[in-house]
Amino acid sequence: MIKNISNLGDAALYCDFGNEVNKSINSEVIKYFKTIKEKKFEGINNLTPSYNKLIISYDLKKTNFKKVKNYVENINPEDSIDINSKKLEIPVCFHENFSMDIKRLEEILKLSKEKILENFLNKEYFCYMTGFIAGMPFLGDLDENMRAQRLETPRVKVPKGSVALTEQFANIYTFESPGGWNILGNTPLDVFDSLKEDKPNLINPGDTVIFKEITLDQYKNYNE
């Protein structure tokens, strides 16, 4: 449930679902997100679901805080049953060309590369949200012993396809971008495709993801 609604500036509603990050709170966020998206309320021009918040931006020429707040307070998210989540398998290559931060992770986590990969691959991940850069999925949760902080100095360029970790989350860099996450491997899969306007994101909030290891040869031949 939404615990509190406030304004974020004069053109957005800030819906607070709590401070915890967990699947049940995030599912609530996604339920609201999907319901509001379906209903297309006049003036709402963007919805940004995240771990435990939903930000609803609107066009001040068409509506205002009071109207959107009143609308959100009176919708029943249970109405939308169609959560429509997928289960996806993402191939990842952990060759040393790709696992740029494996040494750092081995030191921080005090685990061997084999153990890190085993932990990473033995897990089903939940997509909390997508964004920051187009299509980037925020996946959780990593086990307690797999959690590392961001790099002290972010990289100017993280290669496209990088699979990286920070705190309890894993993500995938959908295109080359600056970034400070710990890079573990790389996927040959296009996780974001701007030419598919209907469905540019391969992974969407609410989806489940598992990673599967592939060799360098399989990686190279993947898109052929």
Add this chain to the structure above:
Amino acid sequence: MSSNYLDIIRPGINTTFQDKGRDHLYHIGIPFSGAMDNRNYLIANKLVNNNLNSAVIEFAYQGPHIKYSGEKINFAITGDVIFSIKKKDTEIEGKCYESYQIENGDEINIISTNKSVYGYLALGGELDLKFQWNSCSINTKANIGSNDGKKLDVGQRVNLKKINSNKDIKKTNYINTKIENIRVIKGTNFDYFSEEGKKIFYEKEFTVSKLSDRMGMRLEGPKIDNIVNTNIKSEGLIKGVIQVPADGNPIIMLSDHGTIGGYPKIGVVASVDYDRLVQMSPGSKIKFKEINLSDAETLSKLYEMETQNLLSQI
């Protein structure tokens, strides 16, 4: 192919095609983009008898030098811009907020914006551009939009799909007003900052840093001290949000911003001041002034009415 086109002799520093931008995409990580200074964008289109949401060429600081080939066409430039028009043997200095007619072989040389950042070049017709999600706006970070999502480059040719038959010359006396204060609404993490930090935010001057672009405007000045947590759980952003990372220097989210972020939000720029905010060039001084939501809504309405009024007089 097309018989009416532009050749880019010099692209300028940050020249892109922009229109009204794209919406309903934050949840997949795609920001609005679109013309930074919306009012000047609309005026540019109106001056050349275009639909108001037509694509224009947006430039920052140094603009493009363009050679035109084809039948007669009108163009207009808005903002605070120094440019010249070269016809056969003569070169005249151009004035913003006036449309001009050019013909085959004429050149437009946009030298620079004057104590501002963005300017707009509208051509009376329709540029032949690729649309993605109903917009040709270029987002160079995600390579989305027309021109493969990249800035305009030297030597490239831009075709026109059509030329307006209405070639009436138009003019308006608009002046870009500078404002002393940028009005802000308290952010959702306002209480993360020390009493001293809050005071600094509203009372001290900040300087626009060189590290500013279509994604964000970085500010330098007295540090704003955070007493709760320098990180929050990542959550949605909108344009105008002022985040303060651990180093205490505010960053204002602009039209191409990342859609989510994990720094505390001290404030949000009121919509009414956004067009003027983006025009503040590096070195400019900014002071923030707090306003409440209801005043911000009223001011935004007035600003919009003023824009409509300006457009209706052209």
